[in-house]
Amino acid sequence: MNVSSQAWVVVADDASIGGLLEAARPLGTSVVALVAGRREVADAVAAAGVDRVVWLGEPADGVPVAAYGAAVGRVVAAAAPRVVVGPATDAGRVLLGAVAAATGAVVLAGVSELSLDGEQIVVERAVSGGIALRRDRVVAGTAVVVVAPGGAVAGATPVAVEEVDPGPLLPLRVTDRRVTPRAGVDLGSAKTVVGVGRGLKAREDLALIEDLAAAAGGELACSRPLAEGVDWVGKERYLGISGQTISPDLYVAVGISGQIQHMVGVREAKTIVAVNSDPHAPVFRECDYGIVGDLYTVVPILAEAFRAARS
Ligand SMILES: Cc1cc2nc3c(=O)[nH]c(=O)nc-3n(C[C@H](O)[C@H](O)[C@H](O)COP(=O)(O)OP(=O)(O)OC[C@H]3O[C@@H](n4cnc5c(N)ncnc54)[C@H](O)[C@@H]3O)c2cc1C
Structure with missing residues (x-):
C-alpha cells in the first residue's frame, strides 16, 4: 500500500497530547490530529501546534468514544498516512485497534523511542519485563504506534477545525456509571516507603513490616508476588515495572x-536500605545501605531505631 508522508495523531476525549505530538512530529511532513471527542477537545488540539484538525462532530449523550472506532478507521484509511500515533489509554487503544483493522497496519505498543529511517519507521521498546530493549522496523504500509499521551502542550496559533461526518457509529451506549471507592494509599507522595x-514467611507476619512502616512514618509497599501471587497486600501497593514507580526520600x-x-x-528513591539474609541478593548491588540478616531479627531492631530517632 502506498502511504502519504503525513503523521496522524488520534485523540479521544483528552487534549493533553504533548507526548503524542512529540512522537509524531519527527515522523511526518505534516501532523494531522483526528479528534473523536467533544468540540472543546478539538479546539484545544487546534491550538496545540498541529497542521490540521479533523473532528468527527459532537458525541451525543451516552455515546462512548469506542463507538467511533469504525469511523476513525475509515477516515484514517482514506488518508493512508505513514504513521498513526495514539495514547495508551482505554479509549486510545480502542481507536488505534480500529485504525489497525481498517488499514491492515501493524500495531506497536509500549514504544519508548521512534524515528524515521528513509521511509521506514523504527521503534524501540522495553521487552521481557524491562530487562532488554528491542528495535523493530516497519518496512511498508502504515505503522500504528501507542505511546504515553504526555501532558499539556505549549499554545500555538490555532488552525481551523474541519468537521467531517463520521457516518454510522458502532452500536454502543453507556447505560450506567458507578464510581469505585479507591483504597486511600498515596505511595507517590510518601517520603518513606517500606x-x-x-x-516474609506468613501473612500474619505482615504486622512486623507494618510496625516498621509506622515507626518510620512511612507507607507499606511490596514486591509483585505479595500482591498478585499470595494476595497478602493490595495491588495498589506493589512497586515495579508493572506496578507503581516511586521516588521517596527513603525506601x-x-x-x-x-x-x-x-x-x-x-x-x-534518594536512599535505599535493603534487608536480606542472602549476602549475594541482587538488591545489595543497588542499595545505599545493606543489612545482611534475618528480617525477623533485623526489622524489630530497625523499628526501635526509627522510633527512638523520631521521638
Ligand atoms: C514481565 C514481568 C513483570 C514483572 N513486574 C514486576 C513488578 O512490577 N514488581 C515486582 O516486584 N516484580 C515484578 N516481576 C517479578 C520479578 O521478576 C520478581 O520475581 C519479584 O520481584 C521477586 O519478588 P521478591 O523479591 O519478593 O521475591 P524473591 O525473588 O523470591 O526474593 C525473596 C528474597 O527474600 C530473601 N529472604 C528469604 N528469607 C528471608 C529472611 N528471613 N530475612 C531476610 N530476607 C529473606 C531471599 O534471600 C530473597 O532474596 C515481574 C516479572 C515479569 C516477568
Whole structure:
C-alpha cells in the first residue's frame, strides 16, 4: 500500500497530547490530529501546534468514544498516512485497534523511542519485563504506534477545525456509571516507603513490616508476588515495572531479592536500605545501605531505631 508522508495523531476525549505530538512530529511532513471527542477537545488540539484538525462532530449523550472506532478507521484509511500515533489509554487503544483493522497496519505498543529511517519507521521498546530493549522496523504500509499521551502542550496559533461526518457509529451506549471507592494509599507522595517481599514467611507476619512502616512514618509497599501471587497486600501497593514507580526520600526493601522488574520502580528513591539474609541478593548491588540478616531479627531492631530517632 502506498502511504502519504503525513503523521496522524488520534485523540479521544483528552487534549493533553504533548507526548503524542512529540512522537509524531519527527515522523511526518505534516501532523494531522483526528479528534473523536467533544468540540472543546478539538479546539484545544487546534491550538496545540498541529497542521490540521479533523473532528468527527459532537458525541451525543451516552455515546462512548469506542463507538467511533469504525469511523476513525475509515477516515484514517482514506488518508493512508505513514504513521498513526495514539495514547495508551482505554479509549486510545480502542481507536488505534480500529485504525489497525481498517488499514491492515501493524500495531506497536509500549514504544519508548521512534524515528524515521528513509521511509521506514523504527521503534524501540522495553521487552521481557524491562530487562532488554528491542528495535523493530516497519518496512511498508502504515505503522500504528501507542505511546504515553504526555501532558499539556505549549499554545500555538490555532488552525481551523474541519468537521467531517463520521457516518454510522458502532452500536454502543453507556447505560450506567458507578464510581469505585479507591483504597486511600498515596505511595507517590510518601517520603518513606517500606517494601516487603517473599522473604516474609506468613501473612500474619505482615504486622512486623507494618510496625516498621509506622515507626518510620512511612507507607507499606511490596514486591509483585505479595500482591498478585499470595494476595497478602493490595495491588495498589506493589512497586515495579508493572506496578507503581516511586521516588521517596527513603525506601527500605525487606526480604526482596532486587530483581530488575522491582528495582525500576524504586530507583529514584534518594536512599535505599535493603534487608536480606542472602549476602549475594541482587538488591545489595543497588542499595545505599545493606543489612545482611534475618528480617525477623533485623526489622524489630530497625523499628526501635526509627522510633527512638523520631521521638
Ligand atoms: C514481565 C514481568 C513483570 C514483572 N513486574 C514486576 C513488578 O512490577 N514488581 C515486582 O516486584 N516484580 C515484578 N516481576 C517479578 C520479578 O521478576 C520478581 O520475581 C519479584 O520481584 C521477586 O519478588 P521478591 O523479591 O519478593 O521475591 P524473591 O525473588 O523470591 O526474593 C525473596 C528474597 O527474600 C530473601 N529472604 C528469604 N528469607 C528471608 C529472611 N528471613 N530475612 C531476610 N530476607 C529473606 C531471599 O534471600 C530473597 O532474596 C515481574 C516479572 C515479569 C516477568
